[in-house]
Amino acid sequence: MILNGSQIFVETLIEQGADTIFGYPGGAVLNLYDALYQNSHRIHHVLTAHEQGAAHAADGYARATGKTGVVLATSGPGATNLVTGIATAQIDSVPMVAFTGNVPTTSLGKDSFQEAYIEGITLPITKHSFTVRHVEDLADTIRSAFRIAQSGRKGVVLVDIPKDVSAATCEFINKAPEPKRTITVFDHNKVAQAAQMINEAKRPLLIFGGGVVGAAGCDALRALVHTGSIPATHTLMAAGVLDYREELNLGLLGMHGCFASNKAVAECDLLIAIGTRFSDRVVLNSTLFARKSKIIHIDIDTSELGKNVVADLEVAGDASYVLNSLLPQINRQDHEDWLAQIRDWQTKDYVPQDAEDHLTPHQIINEICLQTGSDATFVTDVGQHQMWAAQYLHHTKSRGFITSGGLGTMGFGYGAAIGAQIGLGNDHRVVMLTGDGSFHMNLNEGCTAASQEIPLITVIFNNSVLGMVRQWQTKFYDERYAATDPNRKTDFVKLAEGFGLTGYRCTNLAEFKEAFTKAMASKTAVWIECVIDKDEQVLPMIPGGGDVHQIIME
Missing domain, CATH: 3.40.50.970 (Thiamin diphosphate (ThDP)-binding fold, Pyr/PP domains)
Known part of the structure; x- marks a missing residue:
């Protein structure tokens, strides 16, 4: 059937499973908004007060549901107002597709009213950025954007649509959504080597991050913790993967992490890191980090392997697939001496004091x-x-x-x-x-x-x-x-x-x-x-560049 670009935009969004779009209208996206208006019974548009709010809303929608968040803004300042929200989602590996309008293709590069080169601006902070110059490419570009956002290490894709592209017409053929490209291939020999290292360890410790959530590997990670009786600590992005009541959950790691979790990093003999990029707020000082330990690093993004911390064994792959391959090779153990030592450290953790006369x-x-x-x-x-x-x-x-x-x-x-x-x-x-x-x-x-x-x-x-x-x-x-x-x-x-x-x-x-x-x-x-009192502080705290020996507890 023959549709204009705005109709193709809506039909392809629905084809890709989008049911909600956050945004703010403007001149360059009037055609798109007209099509959204005519299809309001099929896709819900949420008008925010500011484009940055729309980007964060699409981000929160994606994090809460696991679906791809969708945001739409007009050209120029509307597009640039998305930048902080795009960068926020990208660094936390959140699947999101950001659409922007732009001036007609004949006016691009002429400093036209409300023109910004948003493809170039966002190139360093997205997985990919597109500018659609021909209506015939629009549907497949949108399809590619959704696939890229959800494939491998998830992230943000930007699609810039000039106004004449949203008005032009062409043949549209509906297609089934492409499957996301999950990285199912990994080195089985390295997984076997990791299993051997875990089985031989006397003081193993697991560190996991948001990549476990993104890979839907939470159940497999819990099974690894229980099978190997491995104490575990998490980054900020992985809070909730292990229940707070879980005995083997040591809690938050890093600058404001628990004393016991940071002490365990310093004293373990094997550190198994899964779905975490070893950020500076976790590692603090790479030369002091886990100096007594061998390190296994499992991550879907090969660029993260060896970037911040050099590991003894690097396994590139999807956390869920790697963990499910690793699990059958793990021996049941108790590590009672190691766990007893950790329980002793936990008695030294910071405990906040209650108050009756003011809020804490x-x-x-x-x-x-x-x-x-x-x-x-x-x-x-x-x-x-x-x-x-x-x-x-x-x-x-x-x-x-x-x-x-x-x-x-x-x-x-x-x-x-x-x-x-x-x-x-x-x-x-x-x-x-x-x-x-x-x-x-x-x-x-x-x-x-x-x-x-x-x-x-x-x-x-x-x-x-x-x-x-x-x-x-x-x-x-x-x-x-x-x-x-x-x-x-x-x-x-x-x-x-x-x-x-x-x-x-x-x-x-x-x-x-x-x-x-x-x-x-x-x-x-x-x-x-x-x-609350202005002198309330977040404790414990390890200064940047320090380690657990510099921890501030009061």
């Missing part, structure tokens, strides 16, 4: 967990609250903790939480945790939460300062608090009401319990401001 972060989070149970999905912004959430939430689900790990994007949370809530549906509980600094960067999406009528709960840890930066100034800059006390006068309760939401302000635990109970019963979005 861990008490707020404990109350959230008590009221939401194990089925909630938690989303965070970036800062102190993010680390408190990683440390104290009762993680039970592999996709239950959504946060910006690699890029550390302040302003990520609210858009991502909206996307997660829409992806999971209003019957699913989504709670967003943020700080007053991060929230000021994205609270404009309050209008989106109101217009979408979603029951999203937002808990704001308000210490009236830029807490994480201030903590560093406290520890390492002799308390010179440059630009970390913004002296803002924001009234979050009134602001929530101005958006058409409900707001509460809490100064003690009793007030918070009451407010959160009301929020749980609400059918619309709620903001709960929690006033």
Whole structure:
């Protein structure tokens, strides 16, 4: 059948399984929006307050559901406003396709009104970027974008569509979606070698990251932990893969990780790293990291092997396939002496102190967990609250903790939480945790939460300062608090009401319990401001470039 480019755009999205698209209209995408309007019964468009919010919403939708997130923006500033959201999703290996409009092909390169070379701008921060110059190429380009986004190490693909391409016509033939290209091939001899190393180890330790979630390898990883009786620690991106109640789960690793997990890295004789890229917040100092240990590194992306930490054995492959090949070769063991030593280290872990007269972060989070149970999905912004959430939430689900790990994007949370809530549906509980600094960067999406009528709960840890930066100034800059006390006068309760939401302000635990109970019963979005002390710190903490011997516990 003969269709124009805008109709082809919609038909191909639906063909690829897209049911939701986040975006913001503009002149260069008017044709696309006209087609979306005519097909609103087939694909749901979510209008956000800002294109960056739309990108984060598509990202949160993808992280929560495992589907490919889709975002659409107009040319020029609309396209460039997506850049931070694209980079955020790409570094955390989130499958997303970003569509932008552009000036007609005849005007490209002439500094036309609202023109930006978005393909070139995004090339370093995407898996691939396309500019479609002929309508005959549009459908297959979109198909390729979805396949690339979900294949191998997942990531972001950008498709730029000039306005004349969206108006031109050609023959369109519907096709079945291409299967994603999963890397099923790996070196079986190396897997056998890894099994032998694991079976011979006296003090093995497993480190796993977000790649295990992306590869749907969580069940296989749990089986490896239990079969080999191997204690395990995780990166920020893998919180929830192991239940927080799991005896062999040592918790978070790295700069703000547990003492026991960091100590185990220093003392193990075999480190098995799966689906993690050994970021600087985990390794801290590559010359000091796991010096007593042999290292096995399993990752789908060969460029990550040997990049940050040199391993004794590197296995390139999909974590799920490699783990399922490894499992039958692992002997059942108990490692009782090693586990006893770890239990002793755990008694030395940092324990936060309760308070009766003011709110503390861990008490707020404990109350959230008590009221939401194990089925909630938690989303965070970036800062102190993010680390408190990683440390104290009762993680039970592999996709239950959504946060910006690699890029550390302040302003990520609210858009991502909206996307997660829409992806999971209003019957699913989504709670967003943020700080007053991060929230000021994205609270404009309050209008989106109101217009979408979603029951999203937002808990704001308000210490009236830029807490994480201030903590560093406290520890390492002799308390010179440059630009970390913004002296803002924001009234979050009134602001929530101005958006058409409900707001509460809490100064003690009793007030918070009451407010959160009301929020749980609400059918619309709620903001709960929690006033906490500006000197609350995230502990433990290992300074950048240090190791467990430099850990700060008080």
